[in-house]
Amino acid sequence: MATSTRPAEHPGYALLIAAEPSVRHPLAVAAMLPQLAAVPPARLVGTSYASAVQLANPDDPNTVLTTVRTAAAVEGPLLVYVAGHLVVDTRQHRLHLALARTTARTVRYTALPWHWLATELQHRAPGTTTVVADLAADPDVWQSLVQQEQALDGPYALYGAVQLHDRRHRPSPSYTHALAHILRTVPARPTGDDLHHQTARAARVEPTATLWLGPAPANPSPPSPAVDAHQVDVPAPRPEPAQLTAPFPAAAEDPHRAISEASQAGRHAEAGAIAAAWEQAALRQHGAISPEVAHWIEVRAVIALEEGAPDRACELWLRGAVVRLTAGQSEIHPEVAAAVDRAHYAWHRVSDLARARELGTELSTLRTQVPGKSGAREDVQRRMADLSRALLP
Missing domain, CATH: 3.40.50.1460 (Rossmann fold)
Known part of the structure; x- marks a missing residue:
């Protein structure tokens, strides 16, 4: 044959x-x-x-x-x-x-x-x-x-x-x-x-x-199922210098709007990829310790909370606060205070006890620098004590 x-x-x-x-x-x-x-x-x-x-x-x-x-x-x-x-x-x-x-x-x-x-x-x-x-x-x-x-x-x-x-x-x-x-x-x-x-x-x-x-991280995957379509509380846009090349062409004109629209539609991975790409651009333009980089870290925190990952959101807001403080912003700067307050908010929504205690340790340290509203430090101390008791063998 x-x-x-x-x-x-x-x-x-x-x-x-x-x-x-x-x-x-x-x-x-x-x-x-x-x-x-x-x-x-x-x-x-x-x-x-x-x-x-x-x-x-x-x-x-x-x-x-x-x-x-x-x-x-x-x-x-x-x-x-x-x-x-x-x-x-x-x-x-x-x-x-x-x-x-x-x-x-x-x-x-x-x-x-x-x-x-x-x-x-x-x-x-x-x-x-x-x-x-x-x-x-x-x-x-x-x-x-x-x-x-x-x-x-x-x-x-x-x-x-x-x-x-x-x-x-x-x-x-x-x-x-x-x-x-x-x-x-x-x-x-x-x-x-x-x-x-x-x-x-x-x-x-x-x-x-x-x-x-290689190419900046993007999101080639199909949209995930839609979630509650309410406006994402993205931090106020930070002006980008004219010489900064847009790292994510689809969101070049208004990345904050693109992030909000993607997150509202449930496309959290896409929103996160846009924010991460702009964070990389801010890193190259301004350095790792800068308010511009902190801004995009905080945008990713908003996306994580919308996605239902309060532990990651808390971690990112804590990181944003540390970057701002290291960059020279004071403990009473409104953006520093907002980052710690948002981390505190997300921390209370972390259900995994061991993870909550881990994040709470860092939050407690930050609360000594950024006390927040009356009773905020005491609230962290009370929950940390409850977590320690709950995790006893």
Whole structure:
């Protein structure tokens, strides 16, 4: 019997690299690698067949280079996952991925230069290479990326996140966790952009301390069922300087109105994506500690409350208040007081007792600085005492 044939699809290839420097552990990437490795390689790459290679805590940059070179030689689609801590060689001012033996003094000899990765991938066919990165960076390196003095771009589609690591921010590999969960549970693998959007929305990261790699998070999903359609109490619009490029074109003219309309229609994920995108723009324009960034954090808090997540709303309003205070606004500033009062309001609607106690601890601390109306501090103290008794073993 005659059979027709068609050109065979080249198999895909996934290279998973996760490294933790020995002297610090900003990201527990080695522990997360098995979650990603458990995803079928074909699902990782987006082909009908694929193979995968893991490098867990490599300690020699030349060994990593050899493995990257082997991966770059495959003809089919290639996905390179890179997770760990970004450092800079102070002599050449080039980005490196810290490996297992990397210290501050040995970056040049024990870390993987990022440009090696770009160089090895530059000869591949256009559109066949994807790099997914879940990274952390110290303040100087992170700021250089935010200000585009350094870049991770190359001859590939780049997705992922770089989180700030300092005394106040302790990043976690939540982008990897969300990515693995989505790839294991969705019925069909999304496109690269859509997969990044979904992962960014699901990852539990600090927005003001996260630089997204790839397109800004958006909401490609269909609208969710409508909820009570009352006007969302979005904080008053903050004027944006003319030079600030709109990060979410659909809401470029009036993001507050777009957020309100989306939330009224029950499209809370869309509303949150618009607010998060403008928060990222404010971060780049004004810095992480600024009233402009606090404003968009508070907008996301309103959306969270509308969505029925009072714990997240409380957390965001508390964060907004802290950003405002750190930015120099006084304890009696109306916007500071409003943020703490709204956090207090949302806190009383948190039904999970352990979570309420956790949030209440931070609220109690803020109430010592921002007492609010008469009896507000005492109210926090009473509920915290009730929660402590309820949670006794």
